[in-house]
Amino acid sequence: MRQNIVAGNWKMNLTLQDGLALVSEITNMVADEVTGSQVQVVICPPFPFLYSVGKQLPEGSNFHLGAQNCSDKESGAYTGEVSGKxxxxxxxxxxxxxxxxxxxxxxxxxxxxxxxxxxxxxxxLKPIFCIGESLETREAEETFDFISKQLKDGLFHLSNEEFAQVVIAYEPIWAIGTGKTATSAQAQEVHAFIREQIARAYDAEAADNTTILYGGSANAQNARELFSQPDVDGGLIGGASLKSRDFTEIIKSF
Incomplete structure (x- = not known):
């Protein structure tokens, strides 16, 4: 069974003190419900906060720590870069x-x-790999061709074993930070297409086991409907992840 995930992407927001207060609020609100559930919560703060935020996540729970980016290099003279290691x-x-x-x-x-x-x-590390089309691409009715190319060029070079570690996030660019959201039917249509492409590149088992998240102005009001779709396995949450009550309501949507 594929994993349900709610990931909070803080982007370049908050101070360390604000971030720790936010994590404390979130874990106090839903730690008991998340522990032992089928939902993993991934908190993705800016690089400088990672260690401190990770230490504040409850041990043995379904809370996990994630980063917002990493270098393609393992080490070396790459000032300002941060490696996976x-x-x-x-x-x-x-x-x-x-x-x-x-x-x-x-x-x-x-x-x-x-x-x-x-x-x-x-x-x-487990990558949360983002794909998605612009408004121009959608209006030109080229969404599926565009996403198919992103999958092929970005992901489908991986071996079966490597691909099994990947989470995919579909984020329609026209719905990020705009307040616009894909309808649940639009999200489901694209998620089902992504799963179909995985089956063609790998096999039906890989497709069925891949977690596909929706990212694009998902919030406390629309999360339940979005997550009820058969191929939507959770969300990559931006702005709403900075508000403890909104984020916990999204987590509870499952």
Whole structure:
């Protein structure tokens, strides 16, 4: 059975003190419900907060630590970069790769992301690999061709064993930070297509076991409907993950 996941991407927000207070609120609200449930909660703070936030997550619970990015290099003279091995050493289990903001603002392409995937997997991290189309692409009715190419170029070079460690996040770019959200039917349609592409590239078992998250202005009001779709296994949450009550309501949506 594939894993249900709610991941909170804090992006470049909060101070360490604010972040620790937020984690304390979230864990106090839902720690008992999450422990022993089928839902994993992944908290993805900025790099400087990782160790401190990780130490505050309840041991033995379904709370996990994730990073927002990592280098494609293992080590060396790469000032300002952070390797997968470094992330693993401070307790990170997951890492977000290919977020639309990284692709857009930092010009990360599918080749670079394929190298980052390899590096993250070699360090023992579980990648949350983001894909998704722009409004222009959707309006041109090229969504499926675009996503198929992102999957092929970014992910499908992995072996079966490597691919089994990957979580996919579908994030329609037109719905990130805009307040717009794909309808549950739109999300389900694309998630089902992604699963179909996985089955073709690997096999039906791999497709059925892959967790596919929705990311794109998911919030406390629409999470339950989105998560009720058969191919939507959770969410990669942005702005709502910075509000303890909203984030815990999303977690409870399962």
């Amino acid at each position: 470094m992330l693993q050493s401070v307790g990170a289990e997951y890492v977000i790769l290919g977020h639309s903001e990284r692709r857009q603002y930092f010009r990360e392409d599918d080749f670079l992301l394929s190298q980052k995937l390899k590096a993250a997997l070699a360090a023992g």
